[in-house]
Amino acid sequence: MATGRTHRPATRSRGIPEATVARLPLYLRALTALSERSVPTVSSEELAAAAGVNSAKLRKDFSYLGSYGTRGVGYDVEYLVYQISRELGLTQDWPVVIVGIGNLGAALANYGGFASRGFRVAALIDADPSMAGKPVAGIPVQHTDDLEKIIDDNGVSIGVIATPAGAAQQVCERLVAAGVTSILNFAPTVLSVPDGVDVRKVDLSIELQILAFHEQRKAGEEAEAQAGAVLEAEAAAAAAKETGKGPDGDVPAVMPA
Amino acid sequence: MATGRTHRPATRSRGIPEATVARLPLYLRALTALSERSVPTVSSEELAAAAGVNSAKLRKDFSYLGSYGTRGVGYDVEYLVYQISRELGLTQDWPVVIVGIGNLGAALANYGGFASRGFRVAALIDADPSMAGKPVAGIPVQHTDDLEKIIDDNGVSIGVIATPAGAAQQVCERLVAAGVTSILNFAPTVLSVPDGVDVRKVDLSIELQILAFHEQRKAGEEAEAQAGAVLEAEAAAAAAKETGKGPDGDVPAVMPA
DNA sequence: CCATCTTTGTGCACGCGTTCACAAAGACAT
DNA sequence: ATGTCTTTGTGAACGCGTGCACAAAGATGG
Ligand SMILES: NC(=O)c1ccc[n+]([C@@H]2O[C@H](COP(=O)([O-])OP(=O)(O)OC[C@H]3O[C@@H](n4cnc5c(N)ncnc54)[C@H](O)[C@@H]3O)[C@@H](O)[C@H]2O)c1
Ligand SMILES: NC(=O)c1ccc[n+]([C@@H]2O[C@H](COP(=O)([O-])OP(=O)(O)OC[C@H]3O[C@@H](n4cnc5c(N)ncnc54)[C@H](O)[C@@H]3O)[C@@H](O)[C@H]2O)c1
Numbered sequence: 337m338a339t340g341r342t343h344r345p346a347t348r349s350r351g352i353p354e355a356t357v358a359r360l361p362l363y364l365r366a367l368t369a370l371s372e373r374s375v376p377t378v379s380s381e382e383l384a385a386a387a388g389v390n391s392a393k394l395r396k397d398f399s400y401l402g403s404y405g406t407r408g409v410g411y412d413v414e415y416l417v418y419q420i421s422r423e424l425g426l427t428q429d430w431p432v433v434i435v436g437i438g439n440l441g442a443a444l445a446n447y448g449g450f451a452s453r454g455f456r457v458a459a460l461i462d463a464d465p466s467m468a469g470k471p472v473a474g475i476p477v478q479h480t481d482d483l484e485k486i487i488d489d490n491g492v493s494i495g496v497i498a499t500p501a502g503a504a505q506q507v508c509e510r511l512v513a514a515g516v517t518s519i520l521n522f523a524p525t526v527l528s529v530p531d532g533v534d535v536r537k538v539d540l541s542i543e544l545q546i547l548a549f550h551e552q553r554k555a556g557e558e559a560e561a562q563a564g565a566v567l568e569a570e571a572a573a574a575a576a577k578e579t580g581k582g583p584d585g586d587v588p589a590v591m592p593a
Numbered sequence: 594m595a596t597g598r599t600h601r602p603a604t605r606s607r608g609i610p611e612a613t614v615a616r617l618p619l620y621l622r623a624l625t626a627l628s629e630r631s632v633p634t635v636s637s638e639e640l641a642a643a644a645g646v647n648s649a650k651l652r653k654d655f656s657y658l659g660s661y662g663t664r665g666v667g668y669d670v671e672y673l674v675y676q677i678s679r680e681l682g683l684t685q686d687w688p689v690v691i692v693g694i695g696n697l698g699a700a701l702a703n704y705g706g707f708a709s710r711g712f713r714v715a716a717l718i719d720a721d722p723s724m725a726g727k728p729v730a731g732i733p734v735q736h737t738d739d740l741e742k743i744i745d746d747n748g749v750s751i752g753v754i755a756t757p758a759g760a761a762q763q764v765c766e767r768l769v770a771a772g773v774t775s776i777l778n779f780a781p782t783v784l785s786v787p788d789g790v791d792v793r794k795v796d797l798s799i800e801l802q803i804l805a806f807h808e809q810r811k812a813g814e815e816a817e818a819q820a821g822a823v824l825e826a827e828a829a830a831a832a833a834k835e836t837g838k839g840p841d842g843d844v845p846a847v848m849p850a
Numbered sequence: 851c852c853a854t855c856t857t858t859g860t861g862c863a864c865g866c867g868t869t870c871a872c873a874a875a876g877a878c879a880t
Numbered sequence: 881a882t883g884t885c886t887t888t889g890t891g892a893a894c895g896c897g898t899g900c901a902c903a904a905a906g907a908t909g910g
Binding site: 552 | 614615617618619621622623643644645680681682683685687689696697699700701703704706707709710711712750751774775776777781783785789791793795796797798799800801802803804805806807808809810811
Binding site for chain 1: 868
């Protein structure tokens with residue numbers, strides 16, 4: 337198996353920071369929009385604004401790719417689109433399989449943004465026999481039995497899992513065994529994979545919970561602000577009373593002062 | 594359990610690290626599974642394995658919430674479920690609206706995992722008049738015209754955007770103006786919002802591109818490994834010519850005239 | 851009550867990512 | 881050519897997150 341665990345010095349000049357990699361698609365999207373408007377060049381300031389990031393960060397990100405800008409002018413849009421595309425590996429075609437063609441899987445299959453960037457839905461796979469042959473988004477659904485053959489025939493290295501959580505790990509293992517080395521997981525499970533296999537997860541539930549946390553915090557602060565000087569009361573209460581309660585009390589630690 | 598002593602040096606009541614917040618739902622999910630299996634206590638080691646994180650990291654995360662563990666034993670599952678739920682704000686009900694009931698929006702509406710954790714789909718909203726009144730996942734779709742009223746009537750503070758990219762910013766502004774302060778965005782756009790509004794984005798395309806990057810890198814390393822001594826050649830070339838930065842000796846850095 | 855054993859909670863060091871600030875590079879006008 | 885003006889590319893400082901390693905807490909058994 338492709339164990340990236342070689343005696344390589346690691347972090348070589350080839351080592352683009354992960355945070356930067358994650359932003360490249362963002363830049364690419366903004367650049368593509370500019371390209372469509374036939375804008376010839378952009379400054380780091382403008383592009384950063386379009387991508388919603390700090391301009392210094394953007395320049396540093398680009399510095400990892402090389403010096404593609406012109407001082408006093410900015411970056412050549414077309415050229416940068418090409419460089420980033422190449423860096424991300426989008427100049428080649430990536431056949432992708434989607435496993436689990438339910439509500440979500442079908443939506444993904446129908447998603448146009450897939451093909452727009454070198455990603456091609458090579459096959460749709462589901463365990464439900466009654467779905468076999470039925471076309472979704474113009475592509476006939478194939479049965480899980482043929483998973484290995486499909487992966488192999490199409491040279492698929494990227495798989496998308498949209499099955500129920502209970503089936504995800506098993507599906508994952510079959511995909512990996514068949515040669516898939518990158519997985520995008522929509523099922524709410526922690527997938528365990530061997531070294532050399534990349535997994536990224538998209539978890540709606542987690543995102544909502546994070547939002548809820550901040551939402552609650554906002555509500556709490558608002559309440560405190562309304563209560564005025566109650567902040568001090570909270571601090572005092574927290575210091576004095578530590579029994580059984582959490583860091584900030586279950587109910588907003590503000591007593592009706 | 595209520596062995597709380599004034600031992601805690603004024604725990605970061607509000608300052609829970611963002612990285613920790615993002616992991617709490619993960620812990621909660623693992624704990625819920627344990628709870629369903631009636632497991633009374635769990636060690637940081639076990640729970641960390643279930644959540645796919647480092648045990649030291651998990652303990653540090655929990656330390657931000659307070660000292661809820663018992664040394665020599667571990668954590669009380671039920672109690673921890675409660676504490677994390679409370680911290681995340683899941684002990685209350687969060688009405689959510691989904692805007693843009695197309696392929697993805699419909700899938701989201703049908704998603705069972707929504708309601709399972711205090712999130713309630715309060716309304717489905719779409720701009721297409723022909724969809725108005727038509728039920729999706731048992732909930733009648735309402736027209737965008739009534740967006741403000743719906744938000745207000747239901748006390749919605751969390752909105753999900755699943756419209757085409759072109760409409761996202763506009764929809765976002767209407768949501769915010771109507772009182773929504775947390776947005777989960779599925780459209781491939783950078784949303785600009787006023788201070789105090791949280792936005793999280795789920796971007797399939799970006800995830801795939803990140804996977805493609807690593808996939809390409811893996812393929813490159815594999816090729817290098819096969820080529821054997823070529824590694825040295827590359828190192829030499831890299832040392833000699835550092836203007837370009839060709840990873841695999843690709844197109845030279847030719848500036849566009 | 852003491853000894854031993856398990857597991858937490860955390861101080862500390864380290865590395866990554868972000869941001870500032872500015873010298874240098876180049877465009878452009880004169 | 882020379883000067884000015886714009887914008888890049890990056891050195892350096894800083895802050896956050898991670899993981900190690902261990903002392904302390906508490907359970908358990910004698
Ligand atoms: N629908 C959403 O918006 C949404 C959002 C977030 C997460 N998710 C997650 O995505 C996954 C799919 O959600 P969904 O709503 O599409 O569920 P679904 O039940 O509609 O679809 C699941 C599909 O997977 C197929 N399947 C089951 N076991 C399989 C196996 N072993 N191999 C291949 N296919 C198999 C089923 O036949 C079904 O077609 C779930 O894990 C869900 O939690 C869904
Ligand atoms: N389908 C996917 O799997 C997927 C994946 C990633 C991202 N996305 C993104 O999610 C969004 C939705 O994707 P989709 O496949 O469901 O598209 P879709 O075209 O099927 O659905 C879009 C829906 O939004 C509605 N709409 C349009 N303008 C609106 C407005 N101003 N207000 C309210 N509703 C409006 C349309 O009537 C339609 O029902 C797109 O931005 C897409 O890029 C989709």
